[in-house]
Structure formats: C-alpha cells, structure tokens
Amino acid sequence: MHAINYEAPSTIDQAVAILKEHGENARPFCGGTDIIIQLRAGVRRTSHLVDIKKIKELRTLSFDAKKGLRLGAAVPCIEISESDVMRKHYPGLTEAAHLIGSLQIQNRASVGGNLCNGSPAADTTPALIALGARARVVGPVGEREVPVESFVISPGRTVLKPGELLVELLIPAPAPHSSDAYLRFIPRNEMDIAVVGVGASVTLDGDKVKAARIGLGAVAATPLLETKAADVLIGKKLDDANLEAAGRLVSEVCRPIDDMRGTIEFRLHIAAVLTRRALTIAAERAKKI
Amino acid sequence: MKKTLVEATINGETVEFLCEPRQSLLETLRDVLELTGSKEGCLTGDCGACTVIVDGRAVDSCLMLGVEAQGKTISTVEGLATQGVLSVLQNKFLEHASLQCGICTPGFLISAKSLLDRNPKPTEPEVRYALAGNLCRCTGYDKIVKAVLDAAADIRGQDKSKSAA
Numbered sequence: 001m002h003a004i005n006y007e008a009p010s011t012i013d014q015a016v017a018i019l020k021e022h023g024e025n026a027r028p029f030c031g032g033t034d035i036i037i038q039l040r041a042g043v044r045r046t047s048h049l050v051d052i053k054k055i056k057e058l059r060t061l062s063f064d065a066k067k068g069l070r071l072g073a074a075v076p077c078i079e080i081s082e083s084d085v086m087r088k089h090y091p092g093l094t095e096a097a098h099l100i101g102s103l104q105i106q107n108r109a110s111v112g113g114n115l116c117n118g119s120p121a122a123d124t125t126p127a128l129i130a131l132g133a134r135a136r137v138v139g140p141v142g143e144r145e146v147p148v149e150s151f152v153i154s155p156g157r158t159v160l161k162p163g164e165l166l167v168e169l170l171i172p173a174p175a176p177h178s179s180d181a182y183l184r185f186i187p188r189n190e191m192d193i194a195v196v197g198v199g200a201s202v203t204l205d206g207d208k209v210k211a212a213r214i215g216l217g218a219v220a221a222t223p224l225l226e227t228k229a230a231d232v233l234i235g236k237k238l239d240d241a242n243l244e245a246a247g248r249l250v251s252e253v254c255r256p257i258d259d260m261r262g263t264i265e266f267r268l269h270i271a272a273v274l275t276r277r278a279l280t281i282a283a284e285r286a287k288k289i
Numbered sequence: 290m291k292k293t294l295v296e297a298t299i300n301g302e303t304v305e306f307l308c309e310p311r312q313s314l315l316e317t318l319r320d321v322l323e324l325t326g327s328k329e330g331c332l333t334g335d336c337g338a339c340t341v342i343v344d345g346r347a348v349d350s351c352l353m354l355g356v357e358a359q360g361k362t363i364s365t366v367e368g369l370a371t372q373g374v375l376s377v378l379q380n381k382f383l384e385h386a387s388l389q390c391g392i393c394t395p396g397f398l399i400s401a402k403s404l405l406d407r408n409p410k411p412t413e414p415e416v417r418y419a420l421a422g423n424l425c426r427c428t429g430y431d432k433i434v435k436a437v438l439d440a441a442a443d444i445r446g447q448d449k450s451k452s453a454a
Contacts, residue, residue, distance in 0.1 A: 004310050101422065
C-alpha cells in the first residue's frame with residue numbers, strides 16, 4: 001500500500017475537522033475490509049485514513065422500544081449477530097450482517113462501512129432499506145438525515161460530501177406484528193458477493209398485509225427501494241397468487257447486468273423467487289410477535 | 290513517512306515495535322516481529338491464511354493496520370503450543386492428516402481455536418461456518434473439520450476429568 005497518514009480521533013468533531021481539512025484526500029476507516037483492498041489495488045486513493053473506532057457514539061448500539069434503534073456507524077457486524085435485541089426486533093438485518101464474508105470479516109466490518117462503500121451488492125443495505133432506515137450524517141456545516149435508499153448514488157459513490165461522516169443508522173421501532181427478513185443468492189455457501197439480495201419487512205393486520213417494504217441488492221447500479229410490489233400487497237393476504245404478483249413486479253423494476261456472477265435472465269428470476277420467500281419469512285416472524 | 294511506536298501483548302508477551310501506517314498487521318508480524326507463522330495468501334480477506342486473534346476476535350491480519358495493534362492482545366499460531374508441547378488442536382490436525390502443504394494451517398488453527406474458545410460443543414455445520422473464511426487447496430476440508438470436532442470432544446473430556454478431580 002502506498003504511504004498513508006493515520007489518525008484516530010476520539011470525538012465526532014475531531015473526525016469532521018480532519019475530514020474537512022483534507023477533503024477528498026481523507027477517508028473514514030473502520031473495519032478496513034473494503035478500503036484496504038481498494039487502496040492496495042489503486043481503486044481508491046487517499047492520503048489520510050481517519051480511524052473512527054475510538055469515537056464512542058459510533059461504536060454504540062442502542063435500542064428503545066418506542067424510539068427504535070440507533071446503530072453506530074462503527075459497530076462491527078458480529079456485535080449485531082450476538083445481540084439479543086437485534087435478533088428479536090430486527091432478525092432480517094441481523095441475518096444480513098451475519099452473511100457478510102466470514103467471521104474474520106464480520107469481526108471487523110460494520111454496517112455503516114457496508115453502506116458507505118457504496119457497492120450495489122452490499123448485503124446489509126437492502127435490509128436497512130426494508131426497515132426504512134435513515135443515515136445520520138455529520139459535517140462541517142451541520143448534520144442531516146438521508147434515507148438509506150437515497151444514500152448510494154452510483155457504484156462506489158455516496159451522497160457524502162468532503163468533510164462529512166456517517167455517524168449512525170436510525171431504524172424505526174418495529175410496529176406491532178411486524179418483522180423483517182433478508183435472503184441472498186450466492187453460488188457457494190459463504191464468502192461470495194450477492195448475485196441477488198432481497199430485504200423485506202412486513203407489518204400484518206390479522207392475516208392481511210398492513211405495510212410492506214422491499215429492498216433490493218445486486219440488481220441495479222445501486223441498492224433499490226421497491227415500492228410497486230410492496231404497495232400491491234397492502235390489504236391482501238400473502239397467498240401464492242399475491243406473492244407471485246409481487247415477485248413479478250420486483251423482476252420488472254430490476255435492472256441487473258450480465259457478469260460472471262449471473263446473467264440478467266437469471267437475476268430477474270432469482271429476484272422474484274427471493275422476494276416471495278423473504279416476504280413469507282418476514283410475515284411468519286411477524287405473526288409470532 | 291514517520292513510524293509509530295506500538296505496544297501490544299502478543300502471545301502473552303508485551304511487545305514494542307515501530308511501523309508505518311501503511312503496514313498491515315500481517316506485514317508487521319512477519320517482517321518487523323519475524324513471527325512468520327501467519328501467512329500471506331491473498332491480501333484481500335478471502336483466504337484466511339493470515340488469521341490472528343485480536344482481543345478475542347479472529348480477524349484477517351492483512352486487513353488490519355499494524356498501528357491498530359496499540360494496546361491490543363493478539364494471539365498467533367506461534368502461541369498455540371506451550372513450551373514445545375503442541376495444543377490439542379495441533380495434535381488432532383496431525384492425527385487426522387489435516388494438512389498437506391501446510392500454508393493454510395496456521396489460519397485454520399487460529400480460526401478453530403477462536404471457535405472452540407467460545408463454543409466448546411460445535412455441530413459440524415457450526416464448524417464449517419466458523420471456518421468458512423479459511424481456504425485450503427490441498428485437503429478438501431473434510432479432515433480439517435473432523436480434527437476440529439475431535440479436538441472439541443477431547444477438550445470437553447479433559448475439562449470433565451478436571452472438575453471430577
């Protein structure tokens with residue numbers, strides 16, 4: 001790796017000051033599981049790595065039954081899968097965090113970093129989208145909240161301006177009788193990048209769908225929020241016909257590419273299958289709550 | 290480029306070393322500290338040959354910086370044997386012929402140790418999941434998995450006899 005400066009601030013303000021000072025030449029550094037690879041390959045260039053792991057608010061995961069979840073940008077994925085609160089209230093996001101890479105990767109990588117890396121195939125992003133998560137960003141001129149579905153603007157690029165730092169993800173408290181699920185298709189058992197990723201959250205009213213949200217990964221240039229399929233389910237039961245309709249609508253909104261991981265045709269097919277399954281699992285979990 | 294003085298506990302010993310920010314923990318272990326047990330396989334966090342334990346968590350040392358080791362407790366493959374006596378896991382790898390070229394072996398031993406440290410009674414799927422971040426080109430994995438399950442049983446058996454005594 002080329003020569004680099006490293007700093008480890010202990011407050012958000014310190015981090016923002018360093019990021020502002022160096023602009024495009026500084027990048028936040030958390031697990032390093034994407035950035036170090038990119039710096040070695042010359043795909044990204046930076047002269048300042050700003051280690052955010054010493055900033056307490058960014059390492060904090062806190063849940064309130066009314067206010068919801070505050071997931072610090074530097075909380076490693078492993079803490080999510082080990083958290084009873086996460087497993088109970090956000091099982092879909094939890095299983096997404098547990099699918100990333102290997103345990104070695106999960107022990108370092110964070111959901112915040114997964115989002116900021118801006119891959120269209122990021123695993124936790126569709127799960128965040130399905131939950132209606134917002135990204136809280138702090139910068140030199142103040143702070144703002146960005147819906148996660150608007151955060152990634154093209155492969156590898158986000159809405160973050162120079163000097164801005166993703167501080168935490170804000171996820172609404174689960175409504176009564178609601179739950180989520182995340183499914184991914186990969187050719188092997190572990191370690192692959194998603195060929196298709198689908199996150200779904202479902203809120204039930206009896207056996208009918210009161211609300212639903214679908215997040216899609218690896219089927220477009222950015223992770224997507226899919227609304228048509230979700231809207232068509234409102235007020236309906238999740239029977240085979242309705243699930244099939246939802247799956248078909250999802251396929252229609254996908255804009256995947258042909259690459260070594262899958263063809264367009266394959267991805268459209270799998271997207272529909274995973275949509276049906278993710279909705280079904282989320283609904284089954286929602287019934288038990 | 291200025292070097293940073295880092296102090297860490299490695300295999301139970303307090304160690305001080307100098308490194309540049311650009312040097313990974315793997316490079317630091319191998320080239321600065323001459324702990325060459327951890328191997329470089331891919332430098333992309335795919336193969337796990339560089340796996341070490343940092344503050345109780347298995348990580349790919351190729352994706353961590355040497356400067357991050359400040360204040361941390363690190364275990365490498367060199368720390369598994371005690372005064373020349375191989376650990377249960379190491380013996381089981383030998384008994385089950387779980388290695389051929391051996392390049393993946395340090396990483397597998399560390400990942401397996403990390404698993405057994407927190408889950409003394411893993412199922413086979415749990416072992417396979419815990420080792421998913423370690424690749425082997427020689428053995429086909431089966432003997433590795435069997436060795437880890439056998440070591441787990443052995444360690445549980447030893448603990449039982451200790452508490453009985």
